[in-house]
Amino acid sequence: ARSYNITLLPGDGIGPEVVAVARDVLSLAGSLEGVELRFQEKLMGGSALDATGVPLPDETLAAARDSDAVLLGAIGGYKWDNNEKHLKPETGLLQLRAGLRVFANLRPASVLPQLVDASTLKKEVAEGVDIMVVRELTGGIYFGKPRGFGTNDNGEETGFNTEVYSASEIDRIARVAFEVARKRRGKLCSVDKANVLEASMLWRRRVTALASEFPDIELSHMYVDNAAMQLVRNPKQFDTIVTNNIFGDILSDEASMITGSIGMLPSASVGESGPGLFEPIHGSAPDIAGQDKANPLATILSAAMLLRYGFGEENAAKRIEAAVTETLDQGFRTGDIYSPGTTLVGCKRMGEEVLKTV
Amino acid sequence: ARSYNITLLPGDGIGPEVVAVARDVLSLAGSLEGVELRFQEKLMGGSALDATGVPLPDETLAAARDSDAVLLGAIGGYKWDNNEKHLKPETGLLQLRAGLRVFANLRPASVLPQLVDASTLKKEVAEGVDIMVVRELTGGIYFGKPRGFGTNDNGEETGFNTEVYSASEIDRIARVAFEVARKRRGKLCSVDKANVLEASMLWRRRVTALASEFPDIELSHMYVDNAAMQLVRNPKQFDTIVTNNIFGDILSDEASMITGSIGMLPSASVGESGPGLFEPIHGSAPDIAGQDKANPLATILSAAMLLRYGFGEENAAKRIEAAVTETLDQGFRTGDIYSPGTTLVGCKRMGEEVLKTV
Numbered sequence: 001a002r003s004y005n006i007t008l009l010p011g012d013g014i015g016p017e018v019v020a021v022a023r024d025v026l027s028l029a030g031s032l033e034g035v036e037l038r039f040q041e042k043l044m045g046g047s048a049l050d051a052t053g054v055p056l057p058d059e060t061l062a063a064a065r066d067s068d069a070v071l072l073g074a075i076g077g078y079k080w081d082n083n084e085k086h087l088k089p090e091t092g093l094l095q096l097r098a099g100l101r102v103f104a105n106l107r108p109a110s111v112l113p114q115l116v117d118a119s120t121l122k123k124e125v126a127e128g129v130d131i132m133v134v135r136e137l138t139g140g141i142y143f144g145k146p147r148g149f150g151t152n153d154n155g156e157e158t159g160f161n162t163e164v165y166s167a168s169e170i171d172r173i174a175r176v177a178f179e180v181a182r183k184r185r186g187k188l189c190s191v192d193k194a195n196v197l198e199a200s201m202l203w204r205r206r207v208t209a210l211a212s213e214f215p216d217i218e219l220s221h222m223y224v225d226n227a228a229m230q231l232v233r234n235p236k237q238f239d240t241i242v243t244n245n246i247f248g249d250i251l252s253d254e255a256s257m258i259t260g261s262i263g264m265l266p267s268a269s270v271g272e273s274g275p276g277l278f279e280p281i282h283g284s285a286p287d288i289a290g291q292d293k294a295n296p297l298a299t300i301l302s303a304a305m306l307l308r309y310g311f312g313e314e315n316a317a318k319r320i321e322a323a324v325t326e327t328l329d330q331g332f333r334t335g336d337i338y339s340p341g342t343t344l345v346g347c348k349r350m351g352e353e354v355l356k357t358v
Numbered sequence: 359a360r361s362y363n364i365t366l367l368p369g370d371g372i373g374p375e376v377v378a379v380a381r382d383v384l385s386l387a388g389s390l391e392g393v394e395l396r397f398q399e400k401l402m403g404g405s406a407l408d409a410t411g412v413p414l415p416d417e418t419l420a421a422a423r424d425s426d427a428v429l430l431g432a433i434g435g436y437k438w439d440n441n442e443k444h445l446k447p448e449t450g451l452l453q454l455r456a457g458l459r460v461f462a463n464l465r466p467a468s469v470l471p472q473l474v475d476a477s478t479l480k481k482e483v484a485e486g487v488d489i490m491v492v493r494e495l496t497g498g499i500y501f502g503k504p505r506g507f508g509t510n511d512n513g514e515e516t517g518f519n520t521e522v523y524s525a526s527e528i529d530r531i532a533r534v535a536f537e538v539a540r541k542r543r544g545k546l547c548s549v550d551k552a553n554v555l556e557a558s559m560l561w562r563r564r565v566t567a568l569a570s571e572f573p574d575i576e577l578s579h580m581y582v583d584n585a586a587m588q589l590v591r592n593p594k595q596f597d598t599i600v601t602n603n604i605f606g607d608i609l610s611d612e613a614s615m616i617t618g619s620i621g622m623l624p625s626a627s628v629g630e631s632g633p634g635l636f637e638p639i640h641g642s643a644p645d646i647a648g649q650d651k652a653n654p655l656a657t658i659l660s661a662a663m664l665l666r667y668g669f670g671e672e673n674a675a676k677r678i679e680a681a682v683t684e685t686l687d688q689g690f691r692t693g694d695i696y697s698p699g700t701t702l703v704g705c706k707r708m709g710e711e712v713l714k715t716v
């Protein structure tokens with residue numbers, strides 16, 4: 001039997017609740033497809049800070065590296081918001097991404113027919129939206145050096161960061177994006193600010209050059225400000241989007257909100273080799289933590305991405321996705337996606353309903 | 359009588375058409391309020407490139423600097439899209455902003471009751487949206503050094519830019535934003551990425567420190583990814599937003615699109631002293647240039663901002679704004695904002711209708 005080791009990083013806030021549910025769903029879907037999954041849980045984020053003094057303990061990173069995939073809940077909370085940079089939960093997340101070298105962040109944003117009313121966009125605009133944002137995750141201004149605080153010629157304090165991309169960093173993320181587009185509707189839109197930034201000019205040049213290897217893909221380019229508009233004006237024009245770390249941070253969140261159901265959206269971060277990192281895109285929601293109110297579906301769908309992109313276990317992935325669809329069809333809803341006429345359930349109960357249909 | 363000199367920069371595409379209309383409206387509103395306006399027209403953007411070889415001729419910058427305000431149409435077009443950086447129309451615009459030291463870009467995004475249906479957002483979400491984005495315009499990654507192309511340790515090509523802010527650059531834009539918020543609904547949201555970027559950490563620190571000078575303003579902070587979401591989820595939560603150059607580029611375009619009527623939106627860019635720069639936020643729309651189809655209202659409203667923020671001529675500004683509202687109430691619409699039951703008109707005719715009601 002195929003067997004895999006998964007590191008679970010429940011993290012903070014609602015993280016532990018949604019990861020517990022997703023773990024059960026993973027186990028069951030795996031065993032029904034003849035896949036044995038072994039789990040180990042490690043500390044990460046604010047809870048790691050409280051227990052060990054750092055947001056990503058060495059032991060956690062080592063365990064994550066040695067496993068076949070990592071499933072993360074959520075990190076952060078008001079408690080640690082004013083920490084110094086190296087003691088922020090977010091810093092742990094950036095260290096984890098860098099440590100696992102997961103340079104490609106895949107963030108689907110699709111409007112499910114059952115939830116089209118949850119979007120703030122008009123029904124005819126939201127209906128059928130199905131976008132995949134491929135965000136570069138281990139480069140750009142998030143990691144570029146030099147960075148820090150300095151003094152300028154007038155003796156004033158400055159804060160600075162460096163947006164930098166190398167040719168091979170661009171090529172490898174573009175390649176992933178072309179491949180993703182190929183498995184989707186064959187359209188790739190590369191988003192940059194090549195009318196102003198040199199880093200973007202190189203980006204556009206490299207992406208354009210790679211296009212000859214993917215003659216079946218329709219490549220277009222768009223400036224980031226226009227992309228932010230077009231996502232609101234007509235999101236259906238997009239299939240796959242590829243962009244840098246910071247633009248991807250902004251646009252993928254905008255795209256998710258367009259679907260109206262952030263509590264539903266998973267993500268996958270993968271590298272050239274080694275374990276991938278899978279996590280819901282929502283945050284740790286400290287205000288509802290521990291109240292059994294969280295929507296576990298984004299983490300469950302992240303588990304499906306883990307099976308697909310992490311292990312190539314397509315059948316087990318599809319089983320989970322079908323179970324989520326069926327559970328929604330049966331009318332079960334957590335508070336964030338509730339509408340009159342559906343059945344309001346908590347986090348655990350939603351998990352049980354999905355388990356029944358897996 | 360009060361008299362002012364205005365430099366007109368019609369630019370490219372639909373620029374000349376909309377500037378011609380706005381000029382007539384300016385003249386009339388001025389003379390009705392006892393203000394004499396003198397105009398001189400200069401080359402800028404692609405048309406300057408074609409005529410002189412550079413996107414911002416020295417003569418244009420000198421004339422702009424010597425005048426009391428600058429009204430710009432739009433710049434750019436397919437023809438110059440693949441030019442080298444220093445020969446791009448956009449580069450001329452950046453040089454103009456830097457040359458005039460207009461560090462504060464005010465971009466209102468309001469949903470007019472007459473045009474609420476033009477938004478892709480649901481009526482109840484769009485109705486009543488009235489946001490002012492205050493964007494830093496002469497610093498940050500747009501102008502930061504070092505920038506360019508290089509080679510990394512592996513001998514690979516890199517492209518790089520520097521995001522940098524000094525304390526005084528942050529203070530002066532924040533001050534403008536606090537003042538703007540004071541004249542509006544007293545709420546200011548500062549947008550940054552202080553959980554990752556040092557430039558943003560300094561930004562947040564300085565804005566927070568300034569707040570004690572404006573105890574009547576309710577200040578909040580938001581990460582840029584969240585702001586991109588919240589603009590879609592519930593734009594009415596925002597009054598005034600202040601942010602850096604690149605985040606402002608993205609978010610102000612997103613906010614404009616939320617109103618659904620980009621053809622209506624003006625902008626003002628002002629500095630500590632010297633002439634301000636006023637321009638519609640829409641582009642040069644080369645596909646409809648010269649066809650009398652452009653919507654001149656954004657440029658007309660930019661002219662109103664010119665009178666208000668450039669000259670302190672509040673009455674003349676209000677006269678223009680009231681005329682635009684009245685013209686819309688009478689049902690006149692250009693193609694971009696047309697809906698069944700209204701009267702479709704061209705650029706010139708729209709201008710004539712506004713003139714009648716000024």
Ligand SMILES: CC(C)[C@H](C(=O)O)[C@@H](O)C(=O)O
Pocket residue numbers: 090093094249553554583
């Ligand atoms: C928490 C933060 C550092 C992170 C990011 O900016 O990458 C988050 O916004 C995300 O998108 O995963």
Ligand SMILES: CC(C)[C@H](C(=O)O)[C@@H](O)C(=O)O
Pocket residue numbers: 195196225448449451452607
């Ligand atoms: C044309 C371009 C350089 C410019 C910018 O990025 O500032 C434009 O997008 C704007 O917002 O005025």
